[in-house]
Amino acid sequence: MKSNFLLFILVFFDWLSAFFTWFFFYYFRKTSIENVEFSVNNSFYIGITFLPIAWLILYALQGIYKDVKRLYRLRILINTFSSTLIGSIGIFFVFLLDDNINSYSQYYYSVLFLFFIHFILTFFPRIILVSYIVKKIHNRKDGFKTLIIGGSDKAINIYQEINNLPKGIGCEFVGFLNINGVDKLLDEYLPYLGHIDNLETVICNYNIEEVIIALESSEHDKLKKIISRLEFADINIKVLPDMYDILSGTVKMNNIFGALLINIKSEIMPIWQRVFKRMLDIIISLMSLVLLIPVYIILAILVKLTSPGPIIFRQDRIGKNGKLFRIVKFRTMFINSEINGPQLSSSNDSRITKVGRFMRRSRLDEFLQFYNVLIGEMSLVGPRPERQFFIDKIVEREPQFLKLTKVRPGITSWGQVKYGYAENVDQMIDRMKYDLLYLKNRSLSLDFKIMFYTVLIIFKGTGK
DSSP states (O other), rough: OOHHHHHHHHHHHHHHHHHHHOOOOOHIIIOOOOOOOOOOOOHHHHHHHHHHHHHHHHHHHHTTTTTTOOOOOOHHHHHHHHHHHHHHHIIIIITTOOOSSTTHHHHHHHHHHHHHHHHHHHHHHHHHHHHHHHHHTTEEEEEEEEEOOOOSSSHHHHHHHHHHHSSSSSSEEEEEESSSSSSOGGGGGSSSSEEEEHHHHHHTTTOOOOOEEEOTTTTTHHHHHHHHHGGSSOOOOEOOOOGGSSSTTSEEEEEEEEEEEEEEOOOSSOHHHHHHHHHHHHHHHHOOOHTTTTHHHHHHHHHHHHHSSSSEEEEEEOOGGOOEEEEEOOOOOOSSSTTOOOOOOOTTTTTHHHHHHHHHHHGGGGGGHHHHHHSSSSSEEEEEOOHHHHHHHHHHHHHHGGGGGSSSSSSEEEHHHHHOOOOSHHHHHHHHHHHHHHOOOOOOHHHHHHHHHHHHHHHOOOOO
Protein backbone atom coordinates (compact mmCIF):
# COMPACT_ATOMS: atom_id res chain seq x y z
CA MET A 1 0.00 0.00 0.00
CA LYS A 2 1.30 3.45 -0.93
CA SER A 3 2.78 5.51 1.92
CA ASN A 4 0.80 8.61 0.91
CA PHE A 5 -2.50 6.70 1.14
CA LEU A 6 -1.57 5.31 4.57
CA LEU A 7 -0.71 8.83 5.69
CA PHE A 8 -4.08 10.10 4.47
CA ILE A 9 -5.92 7.36 6.39
CA LEU A 10 -3.97 8.09 9.58
CA VAL A 11 -4.56 11.85 9.37
CA PHE A 12 -8.25 11.38 8.54
CA PHE A 13 -8.91 9.11 11.53
CA ASP A 14 -6.90 11.39 13.83
CA TRP A 15 -9.04 14.32 12.70
CA LEU A 16 -12.22 12.27 13.11
CA SER A 17 -11.29 11.17 16.63
CA ALA A 18 -10.53 14.77 17.68
CA PHE A 19 -13.84 15.89 16.16
CA PHE A 20 -15.92 13.34 18.11
CA THR A 21 -13.83 13.79 21.26
CA TRP A 22 -14.84 17.42 21.48
CA PHE A 23 -18.49 16.54 20.77
CA PHE A 24 -18.64 13.90 23.53
CA PHE A 25 -16.65 16.04 25.93
CA TYR A 26 -18.88 19.06 25.38
CA TYR A 27 -21.96 16.90 25.96
CA PHE A 28 -20.40 15.53 29.17
CA ARG A 29 -19.65 19.01 30.46
CA LYS A 30 -23.18 20.26 29.86
CA THR A 31 -25.07 17.27 31.22
CA SER A 32 -22.78 16.01 33.99
CA ILE A 33 -20.74 18.98 35.15
CA GLU A 34 -23.05 21.94 34.59
CA ASN A 35 -26.24 19.86 34.97
CA VAL A 36 -28.08 21.67 32.18
CA GLU A 37 -29.76 20.54 28.97
CA PHE A 38 -27.43 19.95 26.05
CA SER A 39 -27.15 22.97 23.81
CA VAL A 40 -24.41 24.40 21.63
CA ASN A 41 -22.84 27.85 21.63
CA ASN A 42 -19.82 29.61 20.14
CA SER A 43 -17.30 27.66 22.22
CA PHE A 44 -18.72 24.41 20.83
CA TYR A 45 -18.33 25.55 17.22
CA ILE A 46 -14.88 27.04 17.84
CA GLY A 47 -13.73 23.84 19.51
CA ILE A 48 -15.13 21.44 16.94
CA THR A 49 -13.65 23.54 14.09
CA PHE A 50 -10.16 24.39 15.33
CA LEU A 51 -9.28 21.78 17.94
CA PRO A 52 -8.99 18.88 15.44
CA ILE A 53 -6.55 21.00 13.44
CA ALA A 54 -4.59 21.82 16.60
CA TRP A 55 -4.39 18.11 17.45
CA LEU A 56 -3.07 17.32 13.96
CA ILE A 57 -0.39 20.00 14.33
CA LEU A 58 0.64 18.53 17.68
CA TYR A 59 0.90 15.05 16.16
CA ALA A 60 2.95 16.38 13.24
CA LEU A 61 5.36 18.11 15.62
CA GLN A 62 5.86 14.78 17.38
CA GLY A 63 6.80 13.17 14.05
CA ILE A 64 3.99 10.62 13.93
CA TYR A 65 3.23 11.46 10.29
CA LYS A 66 6.80 10.97 9.10
CA ASP A 67 7.35 7.61 7.40
CA VAL A 68 4.04 5.98 8.37
CA LYS A 69 5.11 2.53 7.14
CA ARG A 70 7.83 2.40 9.79
CA LEU A 71 5.46 2.94 12.74
CA TYR A 72 5.20 0.21 15.35
CA ARG A 73 2.74 -0.53 18.14
CA LEU A 74 4.84 0.59 21.11
CA ARG A 75 5.59 3.91 19.47
CA ILE A 76 1.89 4.44 18.75
CA LEU A 77 1.06 3.74 22.40
CA ILE A 78 3.72 6.12 23.75
CA ASN A 79 2.98 8.85 21.20
CA THR A 80 -0.80 8.71 21.71
CA PHE A 81 -0.43 8.81 25.49
CA SER A 82 2.03 11.74 25.51
CA SER A 83 0.14 13.81 22.93
CA THR A 84 -3.19 13.20 24.68
CA LEU A 85 -1.68 14.30 27.98
CA ILE A 86 -0.15 17.47 26.49
CA GLY A 87 -3.29 18.32 24.50
CA SER A 88 -5.67 17.73 27.41
CA ILE A 89 -3.67 20.01 29.67
CA GLY A 90 -3.60 22.66 26.94
CA ILE A 91 -7.36 22.49 26.42
CA PHE A 92 -7.87 22.76 30.17
CA PHE A 93 -5.97 26.06 30.37
CA VAL A 94 -7.54 27.51 27.21
CA PHE A 95 -11.18 26.38 27.50
CA LEU A 96 -11.89 25.15 31.03
CA LEU A 97 -9.95 27.23 33.51
CA ASP A 98 -12.49 30.08 33.57
CA ASP A 99 -15.55 27.80 33.93
CA ASN A 100 -17.95 28.39 36.81
CA ILE A 101 -17.66 25.31 39.03
CA ASN A 102 -18.91 24.22 42.43
CA SER A 103 -15.68 22.47 43.43
CA TYR A 104 -12.24 21.78 42.05
CA SER A 105 -13.12 18.11 41.70
CA GLN A 106 -15.20 19.08 38.65
CA TYR A 107 -11.98 20.26 36.98
CA TYR A 108 -10.42 16.85 37.63
CA TYR A 109 -13.45 15.01 36.27
CA SER A 110 -13.44 17.17 33.14
CA VAL A 111 -9.75 16.69 32.38
CA LEU A 112 -9.82 12.96 33.14
CA PHE A 113 -12.87 12.43 30.93
CA LEU A 114 -11.25 14.44 28.13
CA PHE A 115 -8.01 12.48 28.45
CA PHE A 116 -9.61 9.03 28.42
CA ILE A 117 -12.15 9.68 25.67
CA HIS A 118 -9.51 11.23 23.42
CA PHE A 119 -6.97 8.49 24.12
CA ILE A 120 -9.48 5.72 23.38
CA LEU A 121 -10.90 7.30 20.20
CA THR A 122 -7.41 8.06 18.89
CA PHE A 123 -5.48 4.97 19.94
CA PHE A 124 -7.75 2.22 18.61
CA PRO A 125 -7.96 3.39 14.97
CA ARG A 126 -4.19 3.97 15.05
CA ILE A 127 -3.37 0.56 16.49
CA ILE A 128 -5.62 -1.17 13.94
CA LEU A 129 -3.93 0.65 11.06
CA VAL A 130 -0.40 0.06 12.36
CA SER A 131 -1.15 -3.61 13.10
CA TYR A 132 -2.31 -3.98 9.50
CA ILE A 133 0.93 -2.39 8.24
CA VAL A 134 3.12 -4.52 10.54
CA LYS A 135 1.29 -7.70 9.53
CA LYS A 136 1.84 -7.03 5.84
CA ILE A 137 5.55 -6.40 6.47
CA HIS A 138 5.92 -9.53 8.60
CA ASN A 139 4.19 -11.57 5.88
CA ARG A 140 6.55 -10.03 3.31
CA LYS A 141 3.67 -8.53 1.35
CA ASP A 142 4.96 -4.99 1.78
CA GLY A 143 8.22 -3.32 2.69
CA PHE A 144 10.96 -0.98 1.57
CA LYS A 145 12.99 -1.19 -1.61
CA THR A 146 16.41 -2.27 -0.37
CA LEU A 147 19.82 -2.14 -2.00
CA ILE A 148 22.83 -4.14 -0.81
CA ILE A 149 26.27 -2.62 -1.29
CA GLY A 150 28.84 -5.38 -1.54
CA GLY A 151 28.89 -8.71 -3.32
CA SER A 152 31.18 -10.85 -1.15
CA ASP A 153 30.40 -13.73 1.22
CA LYS A 154 29.47 -11.20 3.91
CA ALA A 155 26.77 -9.76 1.64
CA ILE A 156 25.42 -13.25 0.95
CA ASN A 157 25.34 -14.03 4.67
CA ILE A 158 23.33 -10.96 5.60
CA TYR A 159 20.96 -11.50 2.65
CA GLN A 160 20.33 -15.12 3.64
CA GLU A 161 19.99 -14.25 7.32
CA ILE A 162 17.27 -11.67 6.59
CA ASN A 163 15.44 -13.95 4.15
CA ASN A 164 15.50 -16.89 6.58
CA LEU A 165 13.95 -14.94 9.44
CA PRO A 166 10.51 -16.27 10.49
CA LYS A 167 9.05 -12.77 10.03
CA GLY A 168 9.88 -10.22 7.38
CA ILE A 169 11.56 -7.00 8.50
CA GLY A 170 10.56 -4.94 5.48
CA CYS A 171 13.47 -5.58 3.14
CA GLU A 172 12.31 -5.86 -0.49
CA PHE A 173 15.67 -6.51 -2.13
CA VAL A 174 16.02 -4.81 -5.50
CA GLY A 175 19.60 -5.80 -6.24
CA PHE A 176 23.20 -5.11 -5.27
CA LEU A 177 26.21 -3.02 -6.20
CA ASN A 178 29.76 -4.28 -5.93
CA ILE A 179 32.69 -2.15 -4.82
CA ASN A 180 35.97 -3.51 -6.14
CA GLY A 181 34.62 -4.73 -9.47
CA VAL A 182 35.35 -8.38 -8.64
CA ASP A 183 32.99 -9.57 -5.90
CA LYS A 184 29.75 -10.58 -7.60
CA LEU A 185 28.90 -13.70 -5.62
CA LEU A 186 25.52 -12.25 -4.70
CA ASP A 187 24.37 -12.32 -8.34
CA GLU A 188 23.14 -15.87 -7.73
CA TYR A 189 20.45 -14.39 -5.50
CA LEU A 190 19.90 -10.78 -6.60
CA PRO A 191 20.20 -8.74 -9.80
CA TYR A 192 23.55 -7.06 -10.30
CA LEU A 193 22.87 -3.32 -10.72
CA GLY A 194 26.41 -2.14 -11.36
CA HIS A 195 29.46 -0.70 -9.63
CA ILE A 196 29.47 1.60 -6.61
CA ASP A 197 30.30 4.44 -9.02
CA ASN A 198 26.65 4.25 -10.15
CA LEU A 199 25.29 4.58 -6.58
CA GLU A 200 23.38 7.84 -6.96
CA THR A 201 21.88 6.83 -10.31
CA VAL A 202 20.71 3.43 -9.02
CA ILE A 203 19.10 4.96 -5.92
CA CYS A 204 17.13 7.43 -8.03
CA ASN A 205 16.17 5.00 -10.80
CA TYR A 206 14.98 2.23 -8.45
CA ASN A 207 13.47 4.51 -5.75
CA ILE A 208 15.64 2.89 -3.08
CA GLU A 209 14.39 3.37 0.50
CA GLU A 210 17.00 1.38 2.42
CA VAL A 211 20.66 0.57 1.90
CA ILE A 212 22.56 -2.22 3.65
CA ILE A 213 26.33 -1.80 3.46
CA ALA A 214 27.95 -5.22 3.68
CA LEU A 215 31.67 -4.50 4.00
CA GLU A 216 34.50 -6.07 5.93
CA SER A 217 35.39 -4.30 9.17
CA SER A 218 38.82 -3.45 7.73
CA GLU A 219 37.29 -1.35 4.94
CA HIS A 220 36.69 1.74 7.08
CA ASP A 221 37.72 4.30 4.46
CA LYS A 222 35.35 2.83 1.87
CA LEU A 223 32.53 2.80 4.40
CA LYS A 224 33.00 6.49 5.27
CA LYS A 225 33.02 7.48 1.62
CA ILE A 226 29.87 5.47 0.84
CA ILE A 227 27.96 6.91 3.81
CA SER A 228 29.00 10.41 2.78
CA ARG A 229 27.70 9.80 -0.74
CA LEU A 230 24.39 8.56 0.68
CA GLU A 231 23.84 11.82 2.57
CA PHE A 232 22.02 13.29 -0.43
CA ALA A 233 19.14 10.83 -0.17
CA ASP A 234 16.41 10.49 2.46
CA ILE A 235 16.93 6.78 3.04
CA ASN A 236 17.71 4.38 5.88
CA ILE A 237 21.33 3.25 6.04
CA LYS A 238 22.28 0.05 7.83
CA VAL A 239 25.73 -1.44 8.36
CA LEU A 240 27.07 -4.57 10.00
CA PRO A 241 27.74 -4.45 13.75
CA ASP A 242 31.49 -4.97 13.55
CA MET A 243 31.76 -1.47 12.07
CA TYR A 244 30.43 0.16 15.21
CA ASP A 245 33.88 1.28 16.37
CA ILE A 246 34.15 3.92 13.61
CA LEU A 247 30.58 5.12 14.04
CA SER A 248 30.48 5.44 17.83
CA GLY A 249 27.95 8.00 18.96
CA THR A 250 26.21 8.34 15.61
CA VAL A 251 24.24 5.12 15.41
CA LYS A 252 21.42 3.29 17.08
CA MET A 253 21.58 -0.45 17.70
CA ASN A 254 18.54 -2.41 16.53
CA ASN A 255 18.04 -6.13 17.11
CA ILE A 256 15.17 -7.01 14.78
CA PHE A 257 14.06 -10.62 15.00
CA GLY A 258 17.65 -11.86 15.14
CA ALA A 259 19.08 -9.74 12.28
CA LEU A 260 21.52 -7.49 14.11
CA LEU A 261 22.25 -4.38 12.07
CA ILE A 262 23.35 -0.87 12.96
CA ASN A 263 20.89 1.77 11.84
CA ILE A 264 22.63 5.06 11.22
CA LYS A 265 20.51 7.81 12.70
CA SER A 266 21.08 10.90 10.57
CA GLU A 267 18.55 13.25 12.21
CA ILE A 268 19.23 14.05 15.86
CA MET A 269 16.97 17.05 16.40
CA PRO A 270 13.28 16.17 16.98
CA ILE A 271 10.72 17.54 14.54
CA TRP A 272 9.20 19.97 17.06
CA GLN A 273 12.65 21.45 17.73
CA ARG A 274 13.29 21.84 13.99
CA VAL A 275 9.96 23.64 13.59
CA PHE A 276 10.70 25.88 16.58
CA LYS A 277 14.21 26.55 15.23
CA ARG A 278 12.78 27.70 11.91
CA MET A 279 10.23 29.89 13.69
CA LEU A 280 13.06 31.50 15.67
CA ASP A 281 15.00 32.03 12.43
CA ILE A 282 12.08 33.93 10.90
CA ILE A 283 11.22 35.99 13.97
CA ILE A 284 14.80 36.97 14.92
CA SER A 285 15.92 37.67 11.35
CA LEU A 286 12.83 39.81 10.65
CA MET A 287 13.32 41.79 13.86
CA SER A 288 17.04 42.17 13.15
CA LEU A 289 16.51 43.44 9.61
CA VAL A 290 14.23 46.16 10.99
CA LEU A 291 16.04 47.09 14.22
CA LEU A 292 19.53 47.09 12.66
CA ILE A 293 18.66 49.56 9.89
CA PRO A 294 20.72 52.35 11.60
CA VAL A 295 23.68 49.95 11.88
CA TYR A 296 23.29 48.98 8.22
CA ILE A 297 23.32 52.63 7.18
CA ILE A 298 26.49 53.39 9.19
CA LEU A 299 28.29 50.31 7.87
CA ALA A 300 27.23 51.08 4.30
CA ILE A 301 28.62 54.63 4.61
CA LEU A 302 31.90 53.36 6.08
CA VAL A 303 32.33 50.77 3.32
CA LYS A 304 31.59 53.30 0.60
CA LEU A 305 33.85 56.03 1.97
CA THR A 306 36.88 53.84 2.66
CA SER A 307 37.20 51.91 -0.59
CA PRO A 308 35.80 52.07 -4.13
CA GLY A 309 33.30 49.47 -5.21
CA PRO A 310 29.86 48.15 -4.25
CA ILE A 311 28.68 48.15 -0.63
CA ILE A 312 27.18 44.66 -0.75
CA PHE A 313 29.15 41.56 -1.66
CA ARG A 314 27.34 38.57 -3.17
CA GLN A 315 28.83 35.15 -3.70
CA ASP A 316 27.60 31.68 -4.69
CA ARG A 317 27.60 29.21 -1.82
CA ILE A 318 26.36 25.64 -1.37
CA GLY A 319 23.33 25.32 0.90
CA LYS A 320 21.08 22.57 2.20
CA ASN A 321 21.11 19.39 0.08
CA GLY A 322 23.73 20.90 -2.20
CA LYS A 323 21.46 23.68 -3.45
CA LEU A 324 23.24 26.77 -4.76
CA PHE A 325 22.34 30.17 -3.30
CA ARG A 326 23.83 33.67 -3.17
CA ILE A 327 25.09 34.80 0.22
CA VAL A 328 24.98 38.55 0.96
CA LYS A 329 27.54 40.37 3.11
CA PHE A 330 29.01 43.81 3.53
CA ARG A 331 32.08 44.04 1.32
CA THR A 332 35.26 43.71 3.38
CA MET A 333 37.82 43.40 0.55
CA PHE A 334 38.97 45.58 -2.29
CA ILE A 335 37.33 44.86 -5.64
CA ASN A 336 38.91 42.30 -8.01
CA SER A 337 40.43 40.45 -5.05
CA GLU A 338 40.16 37.07 -6.75
CA ILE A 339 41.36 37.74 -10.27
CA ASN A 340 43.63 34.68 -9.95
CA GLY A 341 40.83 32.36 -8.81
CA PRO A 342 39.20 31.48 -5.47
CA GLN A 343 41.32 32.32 -2.43
CA LEU A 344 40.79 32.12 1.31
CA SER A 345 41.56 35.15 3.44
CA SER A 346 44.34 35.20 6.04
CA SER A 347 44.97 37.23 9.18
CA ASN A 348 47.36 39.57 7.34
CA ASP A 349 45.51 39.56 4.02
CA SER A 350 46.29 42.74 2.09
CA ARG A 351 43.01 42.38 0.17
CA ILE A 352 41.00 43.25 3.29
CA THR A 353 40.18 46.91 3.85
CA LYS A 354 40.74 48.60 7.24
CA VAL A 355 37.02 48.81 7.88
CA GLY A 356 36.63 45.28 6.57
CA ARG A 357 39.15 44.00 9.10
CA PHE A 358 37.14 45.51 11.93
CA MET A 359 33.88 44.14 10.55
CA ARG A 360 35.35 40.66 10.25
CA ARG A 361 36.62 40.64 13.85
CA SER A 362 33.21 41.76 15.13
CA ARG A 363 31.22 39.71 12.57
CA LEU A 364 29.40 42.87 11.45
CA ASP A 365 29.89 41.95 7.79
CA GLU A 366 27.60 38.95 8.38
CA PHE A 367 24.59 41.01 9.52
CA LEU A 368 23.08 41.21 6.03
CA GLN A 369 22.73 37.43 6.04
CA PHE A 370 19.59 37.80 8.12
CA TYR A 371 18.01 38.23 4.67
CA ASN A 372 19.28 34.77 3.64
CA VAL A 373 17.86 33.38 6.89
CA LEU A 374 14.47 35.02 6.38
CA ILE A 375 13.95 33.52 2.93
CA GLY A 376 15.01 30.05 4.09
CA GLU A 377 18.44 29.74 2.48
CA MET A 378 20.26 29.86 5.81
CA SER A 379 19.64 29.49 9.54
CA LEU A 380 20.89 31.51 12.49
CA VAL A 381 23.02 28.54 13.61
CA GLY A 382 24.43 25.91 11.31
CA PRO A 383 27.63 24.90 9.50
CA ARG A 384 29.15 27.75 7.55
CA PRO A 385 28.34 27.56 3.80
CA GLU A 386 31.33 27.08 1.54
CA ARG A 387 32.02 27.51 -2.15
CA GLN A 388 31.93 24.48 -4.42
CA PHE A 389 35.61 25.00 -5.29
CA PHE A 390 36.72 24.48 -1.69
CA ILE A 391 34.13 21.78 -0.98
CA ASP A 392 35.65 19.69 -3.78
CA LYS A 393 39.11 20.11 -2.26
CA ILE A 394 37.92 19.18 1.23
CA VAL A 395 35.92 16.14 0.06
CA GLU A 396 39.00 14.74 -1.68
CA ARG A 397 40.59 14.40 1.78
CA GLU A 398 37.60 14.15 4.09
CA PRO A 399 34.35 13.02 2.41
CA GLN A 400 32.41 13.39 5.68
CA PHE A 401 32.23 17.11 4.92
CA LEU A 402 29.21 16.37 2.72
CA LYS A 403 27.25 15.56 5.89
CA LEU A 404 27.24 19.28 6.64
CA THR A 405 25.15 19.97 3.55
CA LYS A 406 22.22 17.99 4.99
CA VAL A 407 21.11 21.00 7.06
CA ARG A 408 20.70 24.71 6.43
CA PRO A 409 24.01 26.57 6.71
CA GLY A 410 24.18 29.22 9.41
CA ILE A 411 25.28 32.78 10.05
CA THR A 412 27.25 31.41 12.97
CA SER A 413 28.35 27.92 13.92
CA TRP A 414 30.24 25.97 16.52
CA GLY A 415 33.23 25.95 14.18
CA GLN A 416 32.97 29.69 13.63
CA VAL A 417 32.85 30.37 17.38
CA LYS A 418 35.64 27.95 18.31
CA TYR A 419 37.86 28.41 15.26
CA GLY A 420 36.85 31.45 13.22
CA TYR A 421 37.75 32.06 9.58
CA ALA A 422 39.92 29.39 7.93
CA GLU A 423 43.01 30.44 5.96
CA ASN A 424 43.61 27.17 4.09
CA VAL A 425 42.06 23.77 3.43
CA ASP A 426 43.81 22.23 6.44
CA GLN A 427 42.19 24.79 8.73
CA MET A 428 38.83 24.25 7.00
CA ILE A 429 39.08 20.54 7.83
CA ASP A 430 40.00 21.37 11.45
CA ARG A 431 36.99 23.71 11.69
CA MET A 432 34.81 21.06 10.07
CA LYS A 433 35.33 18.79 13.09
CA TYR A 434 33.47 21.28 15.30
CA ASP A 435 30.63 21.54 12.79
CA LEU A 436 30.38 17.75 12.57
CA LEU A 437 30.15 17.63 16.36
CA TYR A 438 27.37 20.19 16.16
CA LEU A 439 25.58 18.09 13.56
CA LYS A 440 25.70 15.00 15.80
CA ASN A 441 24.50 16.93 18.87
CA ARG A 442 22.02 19.41 17.39
CA SER A 443 19.53 20.83 19.86
CA LEU A 444 17.89 24.14 20.66
CA SER A 445 19.96 24.46 23.83
CA LEU A 446 23.20 24.08 21.83
CA ASP A 447 21.95 26.69 19.33
CA PHE A 448 21.29 29.14 22.17
CA LYS A 449 24.81 28.58 23.55
CA ILE A 450 26.39 29.20 20.16
CA MET A 451 24.34 32.38 19.66
CA PHE A 452 25.33 33.58 23.14
CA TYR A 453 29.04 33.18 22.45
CA THR A 454 28.62 34.78 19.03
CA VAL A 455 27.10 37.86 20.68
CA LEU A 456 30.12 38.00 23.03
CA ILE A 457 32.46 37.87 20.03
CA ILE A 458 30.54 40.74 18.39
CA PHE A 459 30.82 42.99 21.44
CA LYS A 460 34.42 42.05 22.24
CA GLY A 461 35.56 42.13 18.62
CA THR A 462 37.72 39.05 19.20
CA GLY A 463 36.70 37.02 16.15
CA LYS A 464 39.42 35.41 14.06
